Amino acid sequence: MIIYLFVEAGLFRPDECSESPLLCSDSLIPGLRSRQRILIYHLLGQNMKIHNKQNVFVVLIFLLSVIAAPVSSGDSEIQDDRVNLGLTKSEKTEFLQEMRQMLVSIQGIISGIGEENRELIISSARKSGNRMARATPDSVRKKLPQSFKEMGGPTHMMFEEIAVIAETDDMDILATTTGILMQKCVACHSMFKVDE
Helix, strand or coil: CCHHHCCCCCCCCHHHHHHHHHCCCCCCCCCHHHHHHHHHHHHCCCCCCCCCHHHHHHHHHHHHHHHHHCCCCCCCCCCCEEECCCCCCCHHHHHHHHHHHHHHHHHHHHHHHCCCCCHHHHHHCCCCHHHHEEEEEEEEHHHHHHHHHHHHHHHHHHHHHHHHHCCCCCCHHHHHHHHHHHHHHHHHHHHHEEEC
């Protein structure tokens, strides 16, 4: 069903799956069905091609919903092997509030691209940039593994980069850069979890 939505929107051509065996791999993102993996890799891969620029909003909202949704399957043998960050209940609440702000920022960036509203892109991106990273409480910062920090720092910097390039660059470049940012989000959510 999902693949047909993207075909109808002109964002994915079924023949593209056969162009690369990697697109059909079952190991791209654990817990997702093959067609979802194909779409995510296709839309966020190195050769990201959105065939209908006006539908970038639809695509990225779908991706946000995949990232935010818990892994679910009828197969009870699937284990969640992501690294638990080991935060307290109050730290978890604050940390997840920051994650939700990042989603709001991405939504604002996507809307700004769709509307060609540079101010909206800039203001949305800045809310999840370096200012957010510097505001992380020390108690949380001390618990975060180095691998998380190595992903988080560049992600916040990418929000800053989007704010800068939004001043002058084409919307196509902003859409591509947002896709690369989303790769970082997917990678981080695939590696880490926050349980009490």
